[in-house]
Amino acid sequence: MLDPARSFDIIGDVHGCAQTLERLLDTLGYARVGGVWRHPRRQALFLGDIVDRGPRIREALHIVHDMVEAGQAFCIMGNHEYNALAWETPALPGSGKAYVREHTPRHARLIDETLTQFAQHPGDWHDFLAWFYEMPLFVDAGRFRLVHACWDPLLIEPLRQQYPRGCIDEHFVQASAVSGSFASNVCNRLLRGTDMRLPDGLTLTGGDGLTRAFFRTKFWEEDPQTYGDIVFQPDALPAEVASAPLSHTQKNALLRYEEEEPLLFVGHYWRSGRPTPIRPNLACLDYSAVLYGKLVAYRLDDETRIDPHKFVWVDVDRPQDTQ
Incomplete structure (x- = not known):
């Protein structure tokens, strides 16, 4: 698990950008020793989504x-690792599905690059799928927390009772294939976040x-009034939607992560611009x-509030990961 004797470098979604990851680790002071990236005093914490989309996923x-095997890193599950498991996992009999994640063209498009890159390495793919089950859906380290998309205590506490390490x-x-089930709600909320129908x-x-x-x-806005107040994605809402008022019911359904809660680090949301809290x-x-x-890290030491000066990143050039 986490090494309490070390400080931490929390790293966002890699999505197969292996060369960029190596550049970031080098920038953070890690060195490749015995084939593993290591730091004498720090441990890397990955927020999931190592797979899919990028040019060097394997x-x-x-x-x-x-790094994880050598105790130099820890990695939680992202929705893309979950998607890979669901794509490969047969659905329960009587569900009407062949696989937990149905093999539709839309789903195939998202995992295609991963499957293509592993086509000649089926043993490797089998081993990584097994490893995904060792990735917890969350980490609660007391003064800080990690989750890929959204911290929801009403789901995390019962999940912790069932799976104390957070590993499903x-x-x-298989249970997550049933819409509205506890497993489905956990995987959707923790790994994909909160959403609202247009x-x-x-x-x-x-x-x-x-x-x-x-x-x-967003799952933290204190007093939102319109759709535009709560949107949290790169794609803007149409102006007429953004200005539309939220109903009382919609406001009450929103999740809130309060300011007095421990530090929380998430990935998932495709931000842009200069990294900032x-x-x-x-x-x-x-x-x-x-x-x-950008591939971004936050250098966490003993602070209890996020320091805007402790974000570290490397910009991703097109030639770097496409040559």
């Missing part, structure tokens, strides 16, 4: 896995080319590395 997984199993993944049957096609009827929402106790470290943004 290489990125080997870097992170080898194949039965849980009004009046509207859909929105994002920068990733996917069309959605929902948009990602969202709030004094909340930071997102996903800055769209695979879309030629």
Whole structure:
């Protein structure tokens, strides 16, 4: 687990950008010794989504896995690791599905790059799938917390009772195929975050080319009044939607992460611009590395509020990870 004798470098979504990851580790003072990136005083903490989209997915997984095995890193599960397990896991009989994550063209598109890069390495893929089950869905270290998308204590506490380490199993993944089940709610909320349906049957096609009827929402806003107050994604809402008022029911359904809670680090949300805290106790470290943004880390020592000066990043050039 986490090494309490060390300080930590918390790293956002890698998405197969292995060369960029090595540049970031080098910038952070890690060195490759015996084939493993190591630091004498620090431990890397990855926020998940090592797989999918990028040009060197298998290489990125080997870097992170080898660091974890050597005690130099720790990695939680992202929605893309969960998606891979769900894609490969047969659904329960009588569910009407062949696999937990149905093999639709949309789902195939998201995992295609990963499967292509592992096509000649089926043993490797099998081993990594097994390793994904060793990634917890959350970490609560007391003064700080890690989750890929959203911290929801009403789901995390019962999950902790069932799985004390936060690591789920194949039965849980199969159960997550049932919409509205506890397993489904856990995987959706912790790994994908909170969302809200667009009004009046509207859909929105994002920068990733996917069309959605929902948009990602903030889970910390104190007194939101409009749809625009709670949107948390790169794709803007249409002006008429952004200015539309939230109903009383919608406001009451929103999750809130209070300012007196421990430090919380998430990935997942495709931010842009200069890395900065969202709030004094909340930071997102996903800055769209695979879309030629930034691969970002936060250097956590003993502070109890996020220091804007402790973000470290490398910019992703197109030649770097596409040559």
